Amino acid sequence: MKVVASAPGKLMFMGEHAVVYGYPCIVTAVDKRLYVKAEIIDQGEDQIHTPQVKESRFVLETIAFFKKKFNINKSVRIMTQGDFSQNVGLGSSSAVTVATFKALSELFHKRFNNAEIFRLSHKVNLKIQGIGSGFDIAAATYGGITFFVTGGKTIQPLEINPLPLVVGYSGIKADTPFFVRKVAENFRNKKKEMKMIFKQINKLVLGAKKSLLQNNHQLLGELMTDNHRLLQKLGVSIPRLDRMVDSAVKAEAFGAKLSGAGGGDCMIALVSKEKRQAVEKAIEKVGGEIINVNNNAEGVRIEN
Numbered sequence: 273m274k275v276v277a278s279a280p281g282k283l284m285f286m287g288e289h290a291v292v293y294g295y296p297c298i299v300t301a302v303d304k305r306l307y308v309k310a311e312i313i314d315q316g317e318d319q320i321h322t323p324q325v326k327e328s329r330f331v332l333e334t335i336a337f338f339k340k341k342f343n344i345n346k347s348v349r350i351m352t353q354g355d356f357s358q359n360v361g362l363g364s365s366s367a368v369t370v371a372t373f374k375a376l377s378e379l380f381h382k383r384f385n386n387a388e389i390f391r392l393s394h395k396v397n398l399k400i401q402g403i404g405s406g407f408d409i410a411a412a413t414y415g416g417i418t419f420f421v422t423g424g425k426t427i428q429p430l431e432i433n434p435l436p437l438v439v440g441y442s443g444i445k446a447d448t449p450f451f452v453r454k455v456a457e458n459f460r461n462k463k464k465e466m467k468m469i470f471k472q473i474n475k476l477v478l479g480a481k482k483s484l485l486q487n488n489h490q491l492l493g494e495l496m497t498d499n500h501r502l503l504q505k506l507g508v509s510i511p512r513l514d515r516m517v518d519s520a521v522k523a524e525a526f527g528a529k530l531s532g533a534g535g536g537d538c539m540i541a542l543v544s545k546e547k548r549q550a551v552e553k554a555i556e557k558v559g560g561e562i563i564n565v566n567n568n569a570e571g572v573r574i575e576n
């Protein structure tokens with residue numbers, strides 16, 4: 273028997289970095305998915321083929337956690353396929369972890385709900401990366417647009433329509449652990465200042481949640497741009513991302529910001545239908561590449 277499961281990638285909407293320190297963020301799942309095919313093999317070691325993910329350890333650890341939990345000693349073959357490359361920062365590691373748990377639970381007929389998938393996937397990621405809020409795991413597991421607090425203390429789905437976002441890729445692969453460590457170092461040296469920035473980000477995230485539920489895109493956009501300014505203060509933006517954000521705002525996006533750890537990967541802009549094209553052009557003009565993704569996508573699921 274073969275089983276295929278898939279999980280979506282993610283985009284951080286607002287609240288990155290602060291979420292590592294116990295504050296909330298808002299994350300959305302996107303319609304680019306990571307597919308995991310799993311089957312039982314008769315003999316030999318586990319076989320894995322995972323060209324979409326930067327480290328095969330995510331799959332190896334997931335298999336190990338699963339086998340230990342359910343006392344399984346059979347071997348498996350895992351193969352991945354993806355709608356997106358690991359380079360753009362849409363969260364291939366978290367999606368592959370979540371999809372592998374789902375595929376294995378189906379393959380071995382084990383009951384494994386989303387709360388368990390989230391909890392164990394977060395453990396796998398922490399074991400490998402040492403740090404991380406788990407927002408990407410929540411998006412891969414539950415899908416949708418979610419109000420999320422560190423470690424999954426709160427995972428609240430926001431019942432809203434997909435957002436009119438433009439996503440621009442900077443062409444630079446972000447080094448997330450580097451920037452998380454950089455912020456941690458600043459936090460040790462300038463605790464008071466950093467705490468103040470996190471509190472300001474927290475306020476913006478709470479405001480954004482309200483604006484999202486009220487469908488107030490004008491205000492939401494302003495909060496996004498304010499969030500970008502605070503990320504600049506944290507020292508995680510780079511000139512390329514700043515140019516993309518500024519030109520999107522100049523082309524009359526409601527607002528724009530970098531998305532994720534900073535240092536590269538993507539920026540997002542909230543736009544009206546009328547301004548979408550102008551904003552996309554403005555981002556391209558300063559070296560960004562427009563990525564066509566929809567947000568508010570479905571969480572982990574079995575495909576066959």
Ligand code: PMV
Nearest residue numbers: 288289404405406448532533
């Ligand atoms: O670089 P990304 O898209 O994986 O986002 C990182 C977001 C951080 O808040 C900086 C880290 C985290 O685990 O929440």
